[in-house]
Amino acid sequence: xxxxxxxxxxxxxxxxxxxKIIKSFLDDQHPKEIAEYLGFLEPDEIWKILxxxxxxxxxxxxxxxxxDVQVRMMSGAFRNxxxxxxxxMSHDDRADLFQHLDRDIVNRLLLLLPPKDRADIINLTSYRxxxxxxxxxxxxxxxxxxxxVEVAIKKIRKDAPGKETIYYIYVTDGAGMLVxxxxxxxxxxxxxxxxxxxxxxxxxxxxxxDDDQENAANMIEDYDLIALPVVDxxxxxxxxxxxxDAIDIIxxxxxxxxEKLMAISGGPEQESxxxxxxxxxxxxxxxWVIILAMMQFVSGFIIQGFTETLQNFIILAYYMPLLNSxxxxxxxxxxxxxxxxxALNELTFRDMFRVVKKELVVSLMISASVGLMVFLRVxxxxxxxxxxxxxxxxxxxxxxxxxxxxxxxxxxxxxxALVPLVAxxxxxxxxxxxxxxxxxxxxxxxxxxxxxxxxxxxxx
Amino acid sequence: xxxxxxxxxxxxxxxxxxxKIIKSFLDDQHPKEIAEYLGFLEPDEIWKILxxxxxxxxxxxxxxxxxDVQVRMMSGAFRNxxxxxxxxMSHDDRADLFQHLDRDIVNRLLLLLPPKDRADIINLTSYRxxxxxxxxxxxxxxxxxxxxVEVAIKKIRKDAPGKETIYYIYVTDGAGMLVxxxxxxxxxxxxxxxxxxxxxxxxxxxxxxDDDQENAANMIEDYDLIALPVVDxxxxxxxxxxxxDAIDIIxxxxxxxxEKLMAISGGPEQESxxxxxxxxxxxxxxxWVIILAMMQFVSGFIIQGFTETLQNFIILAYYMPLLNSxxxxxxxxxxxxxxxxxALNELTFRDMFRVVKKELVVSLMISASVGLMVFLRVxxxxxxxxxxxxxxxxxxxxxxxxxxxxxxxxxxxxxxALVPLVAxxxxxxxxxxxxxxxxxxxxxxxxxxxxxxxxxxxxx
Numbered sequence: 001x002x003x004x005x006x007x008x009x010x011x012x013x014x015x016x017x018x019x020k021i022i023k024s025f026l027d028d029q030h031p032k033e034i035a036e037y038l039g040f041l042e043p044d045e046i047w048k049i050l051x052x053x054x055x056x057x058x059x060x061x062x063x064x065x066x067x068d069v070q071v072r073m074m075s076g077a078f079r080n081x082x083x084x085x086x087x088x089m090s091h092d093d094r095a096d097l098f099q100h101l102d103r104d105i106v107n108r109l110l111l112l113l114p115p116k117d118r119a120d121i122i123n124l125t126s127y128r129x130x131x132x133x134x135x136x137x138x139x140x141x142x143x144x145x146x147x148x149v150e151v152a153i154k155k156i157r158k159d160a161p162g163k164e165t166i167y168y169i170y171v172t173d174g175a176g177m178l179v180x181x182x183x184x185x186x187x188x189x190x191x192x193x194x195x196x197x198x199x200x201x202x203x204x205x206x207x208x209x210d211d212d213q214e215n216a217a218n219m220i221e222d223y224d225l226i227a228l229p230v231v232d233x234x235x236x237x238x239x240x241x242x243x244x245d246a247i248d249i250i251x252x253x254x255x256x257x258x259e260k261l262m263a264i265s266g267g268p269e270q271e272s273x274x275x276x277x278x279x280x281x282x283x284x285x286x287x288w289v290i291i292l293a294m295m296q297f298v299s300g301f302i303i304q305g306f307t308e309t310l311q312n313f314i315i316l317a318y319y320m321p322l323l324n325s326x327x328x329x330x331x332x333x334x335x336x337x338x339x340x341x342x343a344l345n346e347l348t349f350r351d352m353f354r355v356v357k358k359e360l361v362v363s364l365m366i367s368a369s370v371g372l373m374v375f376l377r378v379x380x381x382x383x384x385x386x387x388x389x390x391x392x393x394x395x396x397x398x399x400x401x402x403x404x405x406x407x408x409x410x411x412x413x414x415x416x417a418l419v420p421l422v423a424x425x426x427x428x429x430x431x432x433x434x435x436x437x438x439x440x441x442x443x444x445x446x447x448x449x450x451x452x453x454x455x456x457x458x459x460x
Numbered sequence: 461x462x463x464x465x466x467x468x469x470x471x472x473x474x475x476x477x478x479x480k481i482i483k484s485f486l487d488d489q490h491p492k493e494i495a496e497y498l499g500f501l502e503p504d505e506i507w508k509i510l511x512x513x514x515x516x517x518x519x520x521x522x523x524x525x526x527x528d529v530q531v532r533m534m535s536g537a538f539r540n541x542x543x544x545x546x547x548x549m550s551h552d553d554r555a556d557l558f559q560h561l562d563r564d565i566v567n568r569l570l571l572l573l574p575p576k577d578r579a580d581i582i583n584l585t586s587y588r589x590x591x592x593x594x595x596x597x598x599x600x601x602x603x604x605x606x607x608x609v610e611v612a613i614k615k616i617r618k619d620a621p622g623k624e625t626i627y628y629i630y631v632t633d634g635a636g637m638l639v640x641x642x643x644x645x646x647x648x649x650x651x652x653x654x655x656x657x658x659x660x661x662x663x664x665x666x667x668x669x670d671d672d673q674e675n676a677a678n679m680i681e682d683y684d685l686i687a688l689p690v691v692d693x694x695x696x697x698x699x700x701x702x703x704x705d706a707i708d709i710i711x712x713x714x715x716x717x718x719e720k721l722m723a724i725s726g727g728p729e730q731e732s733x734x735x736x737x738x739x740x741x742x743x744x745x746x747x748w749v750i751i752l753a754m755m756q757f758v759s760g761f762i763i764q765g766f767t768e769t770l771q772n773f774i775i776l777a778y779y780m781p782l783l784n785s786x787x788x789x790x791x792x793x794x795x796x797x798x799x800x801x802x803a804l805n806e807l808t809f810r811d812m813f814r815v816v817k818k819e820l821v822v823s824l825m826i827s828a829s830v831g832l833m834v835f836l837r838v839x840x841x842x843x844x845x846x847x848x849x850x851x852x853x854x855x856x857x858x859x860x861x862x863x864x865x866x867x868x869x870x871x872x873x874x875x876x877a878l879v880p881l882v883a884x885x886x887x888x889x890x891x892x893x894x895x896x897x898x899x900x901x902x903x904x905x906x907x908x909x910x911x912x913x914x915x916x917x918x919x920x
Contacts, residue, residue, distance in 0.1 A: 029663060030665060030683060153648070156648065157649060161649070167645075184627070184648075185620055188616065189620055202488055203488045203489060220707075221711075222492060223490060223492055226703075243686075246707065247680075247681050247703075247707060250707065250710055251681075254710075254717075255800055255804075258718060258800060261796075262721075262793055264793055264796060273800075273801035273807055273815075274807070274811065274814055274815070278821040278822050281797070281818070281822045282822050285790070286825070288793075289790055289793075289826055292789055293782055293786050293865075294833070296785050297837065299778075299781035299782065300778040300782065303778045307774055314770060317763055317770055317780070318760040318761075320763075320780055321756050321759035321763075321780070321907065322756035322757065322759065325753075325784070325896075325900055326753050326756070328785075329749055330745070332895075333722055333723060333724050333745045333749075335722075336718060336722040336724060337719075337724070341733035341734075344715075344732070346734065347734070358738055365738070366742060366745060370750055373750055373753065373754070377757065409749075436788070436792060439785065439788070443785055
């Protein structure tokens with residue numbers, strides 16, 4: 001907040017009913033900043049402030065207020081205020097708000113509204129979550145092919161206050177079918193008598209109401225669009241998704257990908273970390289923890305098979321965590337690189353051979369580095385005493401550990417890169433194959449590698 | 461690509477010089493789609509195609525072509541084409557291209573351009589990487605306070621073809637100082653005789669040339685802006701960053717966060733996965749691998765301290781990977797949740813107590829689930845024979861493992877949540893404390909927990 005006024009002063013002004021001063025302060029603030037001040041007030045105080053500004057600015061401020069405060073503001077007795085606000089709000093924000101209200105409040109509020117708005121809310125809240133239909137807004141601007149540029153600009157001027165954007169305008173035929181697109185920039189640059197049909201783009205980029213919202217966000221990103229039209233089954237324009245919605249979708253997706261990568265299931269929550277119940281947190285995490293723990297019983301079986309080796313060379317146990325964790329780390333690294341490259345469309349399954357080749361080279365370099373480090377550490381700092389079994393030299397043990405670690409790094413790196421690639425081949429989201437799952441696979445193979453290497457090199 | 465024409469057909473049309481057909485095909489395609497076709501051609505063929513369309517469309521198509529093809533197109537003999545294209549390009553895209561060219565080509569191309577464009581390129585390429593100065597473009601539209609709306613619209617119409625956006629227009633005084641902002645929407649809705657100074661917003665949201673580009677992206681996201689002005693030290697407007705740049709920054713940041721989380725250092729590369737050299741991949745990964753491996757020597761010391769216990773109860777070794785990996789998984793999960801909540805400003809260090817309380821409850825639930833699972837598994841499937849040392853029952857061993865695992869889960873979950881919180885307290889990016897680093901800390905403590913629990917419960 002750049003403005004010097006402070007929240008306590010602001011509350012004080014409201015208590016002393018200095019509404020003129022408040023209004024002059026509000027006039028030059030961004031709606032988001034005003035909403036930050038209002039967040040500290042009670043619903044009835046907020047309504048008083050919103051009444052000081054133009055209706056459409058009031059609606060802009062309102063959407064920046066926290067959703068739980070918005071909900072509380074809907075259950076008060078401010079029928080007139082609520083009606084005016086709901087009619088001014090962006091249609092998508094309004095539908096979102098209704099999704100958060102209790103059924104009886106929804107029914108009460110719907111009755112306040114004219115039939116057109118009522119139908120719009122019911123329509124927008126009917127789409128399945130995370131589809132373009134659920135994300136889009138219906139307050140978009142349209143023109144007809146036969147409109148002249150002059151008429152078009154007049155129409156837009158008249159429509160502008162109620163539209164989400166007037167920078168991208170969609171052209172429909174008489175039946176509402178999407179036939180073209182024209183930007184306000186193009187309109188302004190065209191001669192007044194030209195027909196919209198002659199200056200519009202016919203090859204419009206669009207999405208369907210049932211498409212995943214991520215597809216829409218990707219199209220907006222790829223084509224640098226301000227808005228993307230969404231059409232229904234018949235090809236009629238049903239709504240638009242704007243660039244700011246695309247940013248929100250990309251952020252949400254980001255959280256989802258990170259959680260998947262760390263073996264957290266169920267997708268991101270609407271609520272913030274502290275507001276999500278402990279039980280929900282538990283549910284999101286426990287399944288992978290149990291599954292991966294069960295997989296580790298296999299490691300147990302493998303170690304059991306080497307009981308005798310281990311009993312004779314108890315020093316092998318000391319370095320088990322080092323082997324396991326280095327394998328897990330290098331596997332996670334290569335998996336992350338490949339998952340990210342797949343998400344950014346830099347790779348496909350057909351690049352498998354090139355990926356393996358690259359990861360092989362990288363893992364050889366890493367295994368040489370970490371192998372050398374371990375060799376020196378063990379060779380220099382291990383006393384020849386009790387830990388080294390009779391008949392073996394420190395150098396031989398150090399060499400064995402370095403060799404096992406090197407093989408483990410190579411195995412882990414290649415496996416980490418291959419698992420997400422193979423997943424895409426079978427149309428599984430590569431991010432679902434979480435990094436802990438790869439680390440567990442690496443562990444199981446790694447233990448076999450470790451004891452086998454020990455048997456070979458130490459000659460047991 | 462929605463269009464039915466195929467790339468081989470397209471190449472064939474070029475060979476047979478059917479430029480009329482090609483032009484009619486290009487006319488209604490999006491520049492991005494045209495660029496996809498052109499990607500398959502040689503530089504001189506691409507120049508031929510670009511000559512078929514309007515200069516400004518040619519520039520739009522060009523920026524969607526892969527950067528390495530763009531670079532190759534600059535070294536040919538097409539001086540006139542190159543000059544026209546460079547003058548048409550968005551100033552930020554042009555500066556980006558120059559960053560990729562060899563010094564001698566840069567010098568040769570700069571000489572082709574008029575002094576103004578030359579100065580612009582030198583200016584834009586002089587800012588430090590990842591600052592707003594490096595990201596911004598200089599082709600923004602400005603007005604003066606004294607301009608009437610009528611004059612303003614005339615000016616914009618004249619300027620439009622060369623500007624990145626005309627939807628947000630910045631108002632400057634005679635000296636170029638940023639004094640206000642007006643949207644094209646507002647201009648269109650205002651009366652022709654009104655002064656821009658009377659309809660503009662004075663409290664403009666802006667960034668400084670030296671600010672981190674992430675700040676700019678966050679402002680664009682928070683305030684739903686189409687463009688954000690960037691000012692220099694004196695307060696003069698130096699450029700703008702547009703919403704599509706913000707999306708690119710957010711994507712880049714996303715890759716960076718994921719790589720940090722998986723212990724990959726150095727930040728995202730400009731090149732794609734396969735184009736980054738193996739040595740660069742190696743450098744990004746090896747340091748954390750070595751550091752974490754060194755930390756695991758501590759685990760070795762701890763196990764060494766329990767050599768006798770381990771030799772008497774070799775069964776303890778079988779379950780070491782299970783203990784370690786479950787600890788690592790639960791620690792990574794809580795760390796991911798907290799890092800993400802910190803990034804989304806849902807948490808601050810002051811919430812530490814509430815976070816610990818929540819994670820304690822969650823970890824108790826997880827440890828009860830996974831503890832019970834392990835108890836049943838060991839109790840039901842372990843034969844009373846060789847593995848269970850004399851004097852102990854299977855139930856006692858199963859109980860010991862379940863108890864150790866439960867303590868490990870609680871310790872790991874709390875530690876995973878605390879480390880990123882404490883990192884923010886010391887102004888360290890919480891994501892730098894990568895998940896593998898937390899898993900390693902968990903491992904070291906976990907091994908001590910494991911053997912201590914064993915000693916207590918088994919009474920050794």
